[in-house]
Amino acid sequence: MKRYLYLSVSIVTEIIATMFLKLSEGFTVLAPSIIVVIGYGLAFYSLGKTxxxxxxxxxxxxxxxxxxxxxxxxxxxxxxxPLSIGVVFGIILIIGRVVLLNTSSKTKAEN
Structure with a gap:
């Protein structure tokens, strides 16, 4: 259970950091820039724990x-x-890849 908790925290903080990266306007706006640094720090820490x-x-x-x-x-x-058929198809492919890897991989806990 810990593995998916750490992974979830990592994903959520990476998404938040990326959203604020846009709002930081090239690191020229202080508050979003701070959130970016903290968010990516937490994302990589949690990914490392995963x-x-x-x-x-x-x-x-x-x-x-x-x-x-x-x-x-x-x-x-x-x-x-912009939203296009290519973007939608790309997202579908990404989700399919994640599902395929998740269902075909064995973890240490399952061995």
């Missing part, structure tokens, strides 16, 4: 895939990023 329980390939695929998919969706919803 690696004690999950294989690197699985943890990184989930972290980057879910983070990318949710960030893309939030970019469309919050920042009015």
């Amino acid at each position: 690696l004690a329980y999950l294989p690197l390939s699985l943890a990184y695929a989930i972290w980057s895939g879910v983070g990318t998919a949710i960030t893309a969706i939030l970019g469309v919803l919050i920042f009015e990023d």
Whole structure:
């Protein structure tokens, strides 16, 4: 259970940091810039803790895939990023890759 708790914290803090990265306007706005640094710090710390329980390939695929998919969706919803069939198809492929890796990988706890 710890493995997915750490991974979830890592994903959520990475998404928050990325959203504030946009708001920091190239690190020229102080408050969002501070949130970016703290968010990415927590994201990498939590990802590191995740690696004690999950294989690197699985943890990184989930972290980057879910983070990318949710960030893309939030970019469309919050920042009015353009939405195209390519973006939708890309998000579907990312989610499919994460599901495939998650169902086909064995973790240390399962061995």
